[in-house]
Amino acid sequence: MRVQALTAVLAAELVLLASIGGCGRRTTPPATPLTPTVFQPLRQELNKSYAELFRIAPTLEYSQAQIDSMREYLKQAEDFCIGRVDDRADQYEKQLAAYQEKLREPATNGGRHNLHCEIQNTRAMMNQAKVLAQTAIPVSYENRKAKLDLIQNWPTDLKTIKQQIASGAYRDRRWGNVEDIGFREVASGQEDDIKTGQDAIRDMKAAGLMPRAIEDPEVVNYVRNLGARIASRSDLQVPLHITVLNSQEINAFALPGGYLFIERGLLEAVENESQLAGVIAHEIAHAAARHGHKLMVRATISSIIYQAAEVAAIMLTGGVASIGIYYAMQYGFFGLGLVLNLNLLGVSREYELEADQLGIQYAWNSGYDPSGFINFFDKMASKEGYVRGISWFHSHPPFYQRMVEAQREIMFLPARPAITNTREFQQMKRALARVTAEARAEESEPNRPSLLSPEPGCPPPPIISFQDQRQVEDVCQLNPEQLAPRHGRSLRAD
Numbered sequence: 001m002r003v004q005a006l007t008a009v010l011a012a013e014l015v016l017l018a019s020i021g022g023c024g025r026r027t028t029p030p031a032t033p034l035t036p037t038v039f040q041p042l043r044q045e046l047n048k049s050y051a052e053l054f055r056i057a058p059t060l061e062y063s064q065a066q067i068d069s070m071r072e073y074l075k076q077a078e079d080f081c082i083g084r085v086d087d088r089a090d091q092y093e094k095q096l097a098a099y100q101e102k103l104r105e106p107a108t109n110g111g112r113h114n115l116h117c118e119i120q121n122t123r124a125m126m127n128q129a130k131v132l133a134q135t136a137i138p139v140s141y142e143n144r145k146a147k148l149d150l151i152q153n154w155p156t157d158l159k160t161i162k163q164q165i166a167s168g169a170y171r172d173r174r175w176g177n178v179e180d181i182g183f184r185e186v187a188s189g190q191e192d193d194i195k196t197g198q199d200a201i202r203d204m205k206a207a208g209l210m211p212r213a214i215e216d217p218e219v220v221n222y223v224r225n226l227g228a229r230i231a232s233r234s235d236l237q238v239p240l241h242i243t244v245l246n247s248q249e250i251n252a253f254a255l256p257g258g259y260l261f262i263e264r265g266l267l268e269a270v271e272n273e274s275q276l277a278g279v280i281a282h283e284i285a286h287a288a289a290r291h292g293h294k295l296m297v298r299a300t301i302s303s304i305i306y307q308a309a310e311v312a313a314i315m316l317t318g319g320v321a322s323i324g325i326y327y328a329m330q331y332g333f334f335g336l337g338l339v340l341n342l343n344l345l346g347v348s349r350e351y352e353l354e355a356d357q358l359g360i361q362y363a364w365n366s367g368y369d370p371s372g373f374i375n376f377f378d379k380m381a382s383k384e385g386y387v388r389g390i391s392w393f394h395s396h397p398p399f400y401q402r403m404v405e406a407q408r409e410i411m412f413l414p415a416r417p418a419i420t421n422t423r424e425f426q427q428m429k430r431a432l433a434r435v436t437a438e439a440r441a442e443e444s445e446p447n448r449p450s451l452l453s454p455e456p457g458c459p460p461p462p463i464i465s466f467q468d469q470r471q472v473e474d475v476c477q478l479n480p481e482q483l484a485p486r487h488g489r490s491l492r493a494d
């Protein structure tokens with residue numbers, strides 16, 4: 001029975017693959033605009049990391065016309081890809097309605113069970129297709145376009161930066177007085193935010209919005225020590241409180257008043273201490289500059305939390321096409337960063353850039369390689385980062401601007417020997433592996449109550465996602481070689 005149910009889902013996928021169209025989007029893959037000898041290598045460059053492109057961009061020789069053609073191609077390719085996956089989501093929706101219609105007919109117990117499994121899996125596939133179309137695909141193309149901008153503009157930007165360094169003009173930039181970190185005033189009245197932060201935490205807990213905290217002392221002490229070290233070398237004037245949340249989301253956020261939340265997924269994703277230091281320093285910068293306070297002047301905490309609880313409820317009951325459903329479905333908890341009001345977190349385009357700059361300064365001032373921040377961004381801009389780190393990207397400034405401004409700040413900072421990794425980081429990773437294993441075991445408990453998988457004994461829904469080494473084109477089958485029949489399923493189950 002189980003095999004049949006799954007086969008039916010797979011067969012439905014194959015049928016859907018044949019149908020393209022709708023929504024006024026492009027229905028055919030765009031033609032390659034450049035000769036293969038230019039197109040292929042340029043496409044390869046766009047798969048490279050930002051860090052590498054900063055190094056090699058001045059040596060690359062693509063003409064303006066070639067870069068413009070590629071930009072147009074990417075635009076069309078994205079349109080096609082989103083259209084294709086959107087269409088897929090629509091088909092799932094129709095399929096779902098058909099299954100639900102069938103529920104009205106008399107059926108044996110076994111038949112009904114199968115139908116429930118079909119509904120469950122189709123719902124899961126539909127939500128995942130929506131996640132891809134609404135967020136993962138746009139983010140992946142946005143990164144490519146930013147890398148194209150980098151190839152085009154970085155050589156000129158680099159010259160300007162070098163001139164500014166040579167002339168000493170760089171010292172006049174905003175927050176250029178890095179020797180005064182901790183003594184200058186980035187924002188006065190930080191202590192006034194403590195109550196705001198405490199109220200937000202209390203209300204979030206009351207609304208059931210706060211995932212539980214990790215208690216493992218090795219993990220928690222490590223993160224707190226690292227945070228304290230950076231805070232003491234920053235402009236933060238209030239005590240820092242760090243909580244590590246047991247949630248798979250790759251994210252960290254700061255509530256006003258020095259309350260930092262680091263999610264387990266972030267600790268899993270960082271590759272070394274300088275990357276983690278970069279993210280923590282960025283969050284400390286939000287608190288030090290009082291971004292949350294500045295943005296939520298008109299809102300009250302309770303109205304924000306009420307709104308967040310409402311959004312979360314809609315996500316959990318699957319009432320709205322939302323990326324949060326993906327989390328609810330897969331992890332039993334949605335991306336917290338998605339439901340919280342960005343004003344509360346101090347996230348805006350302008351403040352993000354300021355937090356990047358200050359954060360890079362704080363990481364550097366604490367003895368870390370300030371490039372850790374860019375390296376982590378690079379990691380998030382690849383494969384699984386798109387999906388598990390959705391909140392990381394939402395409403396952030398254009399990637400090219402963000403990366404260039406970060407790189408510029410790094411170049412303006414006096415060079416010093418810098419820490420990339422430590423033994424303590426490796427120890428934390430080992431302790432974290434135990435915490436993760438426990439959490440995963442709990443998450444896969446067969447009788448674990450969940451709003452979204454009410455039918456026990458169904459095969460697990462296929463997971464659609466970017467996989468290691470796979471390109472976004474694989475998801476929408478843009479690569480001609482991917483259109484071959486043996487790759488018949490564009491959305492591959494893990």
Ligand SMILES: [Zn+2]
Pocket residue numbers: 282286347352355
């Ligand atoms: Zn931020």
